[in-house]
Amino acid sequence: MDNQTAFLTTIRTALDEVPNAERSKKMFPQLFSSPDTTGILKKIRGRTVEEQTELVKILRKNGNSLNICTHIVESFKEAAAVVIELIRTKEPEFNYTKHVIMHDHPDIAALQLWNRFNREAVTLHTTFSRDPHIRDKTIASFIGITAPAIIVADSATLIQITEPGRPRSTSLLPSIHIAIIRRENLVADLAEAYALLREKSRLDSFVFISGPSKTADIEAHMVHGAHGPREVHLVVLSEPLSAQGFEKAPEEMGKHNDSNLMTTSS
Amino acid sequence: MTSQYRVDAQKGIGSPRLQASLHSLQDRFGKGAMALWAGMEDKDMRKRVKKSRMKNFEHLDILLAELAQNVRARGGNVYFAKTAQDAIGYTLEVARKNGVKRVVKGKSMLSMEIAIDPALEDAGIEVVETDLGEYIIQLAGDKPSHIIAPCIHMNRRQIGELFAEKLGVDYTDDPPALTLAARKALREKLLSADMGLTGCNLACAETGHISLVSNEGNIRMATTMPQVHVALMGMERIVATLEEHRETVQLLTRAAALQKLSTYVSFLGGPSSANDPDGPKEFHLVIIDNGRSKILADPEFREVLACIRCGACLNICPVYGRIGGHAYNSPYCGPIGAVITPLLDGINKHADLCKGETLCGACKDICPVQIDLPRMLAALRHKLAYGSDRWNTRQHNPAEAYAFTLWRLLVTRSFLYRTFLKIGRFFQRPFVHKNKMIRKMAGIGSGWTDGRDLPPIAKRTFTELWSQKYNKDLAAQPAVTEEEI
Numbered sequence: 201m202d203n204q205t206a207f208l209t210t211i212r213t214a215l216d217e218v219p220n221a222e223r224s225k226k227m228f229p230q231l232f233s234s235p236d237t238t239g240i241l242k243k244i245r246g247r248t249v250e251e252q253t254e255l256v257k258i259l260r261k262n263g264n265s266l267n268i269c270t271h272i273v274e275s276f277k278e279a280a281a282v283v284i285e286l287i288r289t290k291e292p293e294f295n296y297t298k299h300v301i302m303h304d305h306p307d308i309a310a311l312q313l314w315n316r317f318n319r320e321a322v323t324l325h326t327t328f329s330r331d332p333h334i335r336d337k338t339i340a341s342f343i344g345i346t347a348p349a350i351i352v353a354d355s356a357t358l359i360q361i362t363e364p365g366r367p368r369s370t371s372l373l374p375s376i377h378i379a380i381i382r383r384e385n386l387v388a389d390l391a392e393a394y395a396l397l398r399e400k401s402r403l404d405s406f407v408f409i410s411g412p413s414k415t416a417d418i419e420a421h422m423v424h425g426a427h428g429p430r431e432v433h434l435v436v437l438s439e440p441l442s443a444q445g446f447e448k449a450p451e452e453m454g455k456h457n458d459s460n461l462m463t464t465s466s
Numbered sequence: 467m468t469s470q471y472r473v474d475a476q477k478g479i480g481s482p483r484l485q486a487s488l489h490s491l492q493d494r495f496g497k498g499a500m501a502l503w504a505g506m507e508d509k510d511m512r513k514r515v516k517k518s519r520m521k522n523f524e525h526l527d528i529l530l531a532e533l534a535q536n537v538r539a540r541g542g543n544v545y546f547a548k549t550a551q552d553a554i555g556y557t558l559e560v561a562r563k564n565g566v567k568r569v570v571k572g573k574s575m576l577s578m579e580i581a582i583d584p585a586l587e588d589a590g591i592e593v594v595e596t597d598l599g600e601y602i603i604q605l606a607g608d609k610p611s612h613i614i615a616p617c618i619h620m621n622r623r624q625i626g627e628l629f630a631e632k633l634g635v636d637y638t639d640d641p642p643a644l645t646l647a648a649r650k651a652l653r654e655k656l657l658s659a660d661m662g663l664t665g666c667n668l669a670c671a672e673t674g675h676i677s678l679v680s681n682e683g684n685i686r687m688a689t690t691m692p693q694v695h696v697a698l699m700g701m702e703r704i705v706a707t708l709e710e711h712r713e714t715v716q717l718l719t720r721a722a723a724l725q726k727l728s729t730y731v732s733f734l735g736g737p738s739s740a741n742d743p744d745g746p747k748e749f750h751l752v753i754i755d756n757g758r759s760k761i762l763a764d765p766e767f768r769e770v771l772a773c774i775r776c777g778a779c780l781n782i783c784p785v786y787g788r789i790g791g792h793a794y795n796s797p798y799c800g801p802i803g804a805v806i807t808p809l810l811d812g813i814n815k816h817a818d819l820c821k822g823e824t825l826c827g828a829c830k831d832i833c834p835v836q837i838d839l840p841r842m843l844a845a846l847r848h849k850l851a852y853g854s855d856r857w858n859t860r861q862h863n864p865a866e867a868y869a870f871t872l873w874r875l876l877v878t879r880s881f882l883y884r885t886f887l888k889i890g891r892f893f894q895r896p897f898v899h900k901n902k903m904i905r906k907m908a909g910i911g912s913g914w915t916d917g918r919d920l921p922p923i924a925k926r927t928f929t930e931l932w933s934q935k936y937n938k939d940l941a942a943q944p945a946v947t948e949e950e951i
Binding site: 212223365419 | 524528531547617645656686727732738753
C-alpha cells in the first residue's frame with residue numbers, strides 16, 4: 201500500500217492538489233454518477249414479440265456480415281436438430297475424436313443431446329463446477345456450447361458472463377462455438393446491454409463475443425480462426441419456453457443427468 | 467551526421483513493398499474512419515468522450531484508488547509502479563514466486579515501452595508473443611511498425627519463408643495456411659504457459675475491471691489458460707463508469723479498425739473464483755507511471771494522455787504513410803508517437819520526430835478523441851528552439867538559432883535584404899543548370915536539392931516586378947490590398 205500512497209501523492213502534486221490530503225469519491229458525487237437506466241430497462245422488458253422478432257432479424261443481418269451463422273428455431277427439438285447436424289457434419293481440428301463440451305445451463309440441458317449420441321463416436325461433456333478435469337475435456341473438444349445471458353442485435357455481440365458451471369474456455373478453445381440463445385434475451389444496442397450489466401451486482405469476468413476469431417495481420421488478408429473458434433453459430437429460440445407444453449422444465453433436466461460424462465461410445 | 471531517423475525514413479521510402487501496403491492501409495482505414503465520423507448519428511460522442519477523459523484526469527487519484535480497491539475486493543493484487551524498473555521488478559518477483567518458465571504475451575505496447583521482455587529472458591523465462599503480427603515480428607527478430615498491424619512491412623512470401631525456417635512447416639505463401647500454422651504452434655504455447663502478460667486498453671473504476679480488445683482471441687487465451695495473469699496498465703487508461711466505458715471502447719474499435727466492436731472485449735478484474743475450472747489463480751494489475759505524471763502536470767501536454775491508442779492517426783498521416791513506423795524508433799510511432807515518445811523518453815533524444823511531421827492537422831481530424839497533436843508538435847518544436855527547464859530540454863541547435871537571428875535582421879531591413887539578394891544572384895550563377903534550375907548545392911544546402919531541383923533566386927523580386935508593371939497606376943490609385951483582389 202505504501203507505493204500506492206506515494207504514487208497517488210505524485211498524481212495529486214501533478215494536479216496542483218494538496219499532495220498529502222487523500223481525496224475520496226464522496227467529495228465528487230458527480231464523478232461516479234451514471235445516467236438513470238430505469239427507462240432503458242423498462243423498454244427492454246416491455247418489448248412485444250413483434251419487436252423481439254425484429255431484433256432477431258437485425259441480429260441475423262449484422263451477424264452475417266461478421267461471418268456468424270444464425271439458425272432460427274421454434275422449439276428445443278428443432279434447436280437440438282441443428283446442433284446434432286453440426287456435430288455430425290463438422291470435423292475435429294486438433295484431434296480425431298469428436299468431443300463436445302457444454303455449459304451447465306438449463307437451456308442446453310433441454311436439448312437432451314445425450315439421447316441422440318448413444319450409438320455414435322461422440323463424447324459429450326458438461327462443465328459442472330465440481331469436475332476437476334474440465335480443462336482437459338475442453339482442450340479435447342471441437343465444439344463448445346454456451347447459452348449467453350445477453351445478446352446485442354446491433355453489433356451481433358454475445359455477452360458471456362463467467363459463473364459457476366459456466367467457465368470462460370468453453371467459448372474459446374473449441375474450433376466451433378455454438379450459442380443457444382432466447383429471443384427474449386436480445387437487446388437492441390450496447391447502451392441497453394450495459395444497462396443490464398449495471399444491474400448485476402458483483403460481476404465476475406465477462407466477455408463480449410462478436411463473431412469468430414479472426415486476423416488480418418498477413419497482408420491485410422482476412423482469415424477466420426486465429427486463436428479462438430473459427431466458426432460461431434447462433435441458435436435463436438424464437439418460441440418462449442412457456443409455449444412448449446410438451447417439454448419438461450429445464451431445471452429438472454439438469455438434475456436428471458448429474459454425471460460429467462453423459463455418453464461415451466467409440 | 468545523418469540521424470537514424472533519416473536513414474530509416476529513407477529506407478522506408480525506398481521500399482516499394484512498404485509503400486504499397488501503407489498506401490492500401492491508409493486508403494482503407496484512414497479514409498474509412500473519416501467517413502465514419504462524417505456519417506455518425508451521434509455527432510457529440512467524440513466530444514463527450516474527450517471531455518470525460520479530461521475530467522477523469524482531474525480526479526485520477528480517486529479513480530485509481532477506487533479501481534485498486536475493487537480489484538482487491540475480488541482477490542486481485544494491485545501494484546503501483548512509479549518507474550519501468552519498479553514494474554519489471556514486481557513482475558519478475560511474481561514470476562519467480564510461481565516458478566514461471568514460459569510467459570505468453572497479449573499485445574502490449576507498454577510492455578515494449580518498459581522493455582520487460584529482455585528482463586524476463588535474462589531471468590531464463592521464455593517469452594512468446596501471441597498476436598499473429600507480433601509473433602511474426604518476434605520470429606523475425608524485427609520491430610513492429612504499426613500500432614494495430616505490427617508486421618505491415620512484411621509480405622506473405624517473407625512470412626512464408628520465415629515460418630518454413632522457424633516453425634519447420636512446408637513453405638507456403640497462402641495467408642490462411644500461414645495463419646493455421648501459427649494457430650497450431652501458438653496453441654501449444656498458450657496451453658502450456660505459466661503466466662499471461664497483457665496490457666490494458668481501458669479500466670473501469672466503478673466495477674474494478676480492466677478491459678482488453680482483440681480480434682484473434684489471443685488475449686482471451688493468455689488471460690484464461692495460464693495460472694497467473696499480470697496486466698500492465700498505463701495510469702491514464704481509466705474511465706470512471708460503465709457508461710463512459712461503453713462510449714470510449716466503441717470509439718476505440720471504430721477508429722482502430724472500423725468495427726462496431728472488436729471480436730472480443732474481455733473484462734477481467736481478479737483471479738477466477740473458487741468454483742471456476744479455468745481462469746488464472748492469481749491476478750496482478752500493475753499500474754504504471756513511468757513519466758506520465760510529468761505529462762499530467764503540464765497543461766500544455768496533458769491532453770495527449772487522452773489517447774486511447776487506436777492508431778487512427780497513423781492511418782492518415784502523410785509522413786507516416788511514406789516513411790513507415792520503423793523510423794520513429796519507438797514502440798509508439800506515427801503522429802501520436804511523435805508527441806509521446808519525446809515526452810516519455812527525452813525531447814532532445816527524439817528531436818527529429820516532431821520536426822519530421824508536417825503539422826497538416828490530419829491527425830487531429832481523425833482522432834476519435836480529437837487530440838490536438840499538431841499544437842503539441844509545434845509546442846515540442848518550441849521547446850527544442852528555446853530550451854525548457856521543466857522538460858530538461860536544451861536548445862537543440864544553437865547554430866540554427868543564430869542563423870535565424872541573422873535572417874531576422876536581414877529580412878526586416880530592406881536595404882540589407884536587397885543587397886543580399888544581389889550578392890546571391892551573382893554567386894549562384896555557376897550553379898544554375900541548363901534547365902535553369904539549381905540541381906546540386908553543397909554542405910547544409912544539399913538538403914534542399916537532394917530530392918528535387920531548386921529554382922534560382924529570381925532576377926527581380928515580386929515587389930520589383932509589381933512596381934514596374936503597375937507603376938503608373940500606383941501613382942494614380944491607392945494601393946490594392948490582398949483582400950480586395
